[in-house]
Amino acid sequence: MSKATNFGRLLLLRHRHRGLSTSLNSRFQNRGSQDFRAADAERALQELTYQAERERMREREERIKAGLDVADLDAEEEEDYMGVNPLIEKLEKEKAKGDPPNLNRYEEATDSESEVDEVEEEKQMAKYEKISEKHEDLLDKFAKAETLDESFKLMKRIDKFEEKHFRLRPEYRVIGELMNRLKVAEGKDKFLLQVKLNRALRMVEWKDAFDPDDSSNYGVIQNDEVGSAVDRFAQAESEDEQEVSRGGGDDDELEFDDLKEKDNVLLEKLNELDKLLEQKLAELDHTFGKKGRLLEEEIKDLAEERNALTEQKRKPLYRKGFDVKLIDVNRTCKVTKGGQVIKYTAMLACGNYHGVVGFAKAKGEGIPEALQKAYAKCFQNLHYVERHEEHTIAHAIQTSYKKTKVYLWPASTQTGMKAGKTAQTILSLAGF
Missing domain, CATH: 3.30.160.20 (Double Stranded RNA Binding Domain)
Known part of the structure; x- marks a missing residue:
């Protein structure tokens, strides 16, 4: 047996031989994914073992072609320099005569080293196994029921049992009720239910993302925070929006003030030109000859200057953020x-x-x-x-x-x- 094969088998058997050290909630959440994880680990170990064996065979063939001795490779293959063969044999014997389900149990790391906690977890686990066996028994009886009355009674018993032991969180019950109403809703009611359902789903996502009891959120949530998870999330979101609005608002106010000053200066110039034009036009009514022609030229120049200023005022406002x-x-x-x-x-x-x-x-x-x-x-x-x-x-x-x-x-x-x-x-x- 090669070194890679021995080591792969050791890891696989250790993975299957993990002890029972998990809480009721963790067991309930990870129960569906245990087989999947074990299958993935076994597949990965098989691939590693196959690659190592293929490399060993390739090296052996190259040596044979080159006319070299392969006795050292055979000796190395048989050598147990890591001392894993006795442990492998022991685990195989335990697997052969032990309880096979115990080898596939999932072990979750815990910070507690107290024996009292371990005993309490084992009690909870035993209680959960009894509940699950009872539930499976009820489902089996319901599937094998022969009459409608018997099926109806068993269905009521299963509903009461699930309501007592497998009660859903209030958020998920609300989402289920909304989905049931959405199936028969039409028109405006359907749109309102879709909006409510969207909000409920987002609330659940926020609550799960900021749940302090969830081990996956460790290090993300500070212990000194108070209030509900949704309130904290909404508060953080509003603070970010306020900071962005403050930063952008200062620039907008400065820009608005500059534009306002420019407009005020332009309006003052236009008012002055209007007063001059009114005076010149009043003088033109009583002025004739050479002085009248000079006055007309001055009026034209003032009108052209005023038109240039109005054209400057008509320039478009290229707004930021558009x-x-x-x-x-x-x-x-x-x-x-x-x-x-x-x-x-x-x-x-x-x-x-x-x-x-x-x-x-x-x-x-x-x-x-x-x-x-x-x-x-x-x-x-x-x-x-x-x-x-x-x-x-x-x-x-x-x-x-x-x-x-x-x-x-x-x-x-x-x-x-x-x-x-x-x-x-x-x-x-x-x-x-």
Whole structure:
């Protein structure tokens, strides 16, 4: 027997020979996965053993081909330098005459070294085994029942037994009741039940993720925290949102203040120009000849300066956090006496993914010109769209524009968005 084979068999037998040291809850949770873990371990050990044996055979064949002696390999194979052969023989004898189910029991690590705890765990385990045997007996009788009355009585007994010994947590009972109602619900009631079911599932996930009694959460939850797990999760989430909003809010306030100052300065200049224009126009009514022409030129210069300032005021506000997507570009051609006149029409949509969306349509002699005009108009035509649960609409919507009809239906978060390319682009910009 090779070294790798011996060592693999030793690990496999030790894995099967683990003692019983687990609590009732851990046993109940891990009961379904014990066979799966044992099968995976056995498969992995078999693969390792096969690889080691194949390497040994390959080395032996190479030596034989090279004309070398293979006696040392045979001696090494028979040598038990780790001293595992006696232990393997002992475990095989125990397996042959012992209790086979005990070899497949799952052992969970525990920090307790007290014998009292071990005795208590063994009592709980014995109690659980009696309960499970009783439950299996009832199920067997129910499966072998011959009359409907007998089946009905056994079914009642099984329900009472499960209600007493295998009682579900209140969250799962609520989810089951919601799912039963959802099967027969229609219309608005169905949508409301889907929303409630989605919330219940998320609450259960949060509670499991922050359960201090769960060993998988060790090190994640601090002992000095108080309150329910859901409250802590919601509080942490709100704190993160407040920090983000504070950080972004300062930048937005500074930007808004700068824009406000610029607007105030621009309005003061426009007011001054308006007063000068009013004075010059009043003087023009009583001025003629050479002085009148000079006064007209001054009025034109003031008007041009005022128009330049108003054009500066009309520059679009490119907002932060907004994304712009191209919806459509259309090319039109008009035939005239002088030739063809080609124009382009561009439609753009913008949004901040948080309920604000805008769109604009503009024409131009070239595509860049049309896109620039539409980009400028896009931010001047913003609309707020109310979202339900921050991801969908509250109810079904139907609208039409000329010969086009649009239908929208709400859906859960797991469904995703199913729509055409144009509708999907606009809805995603709005935050759906």
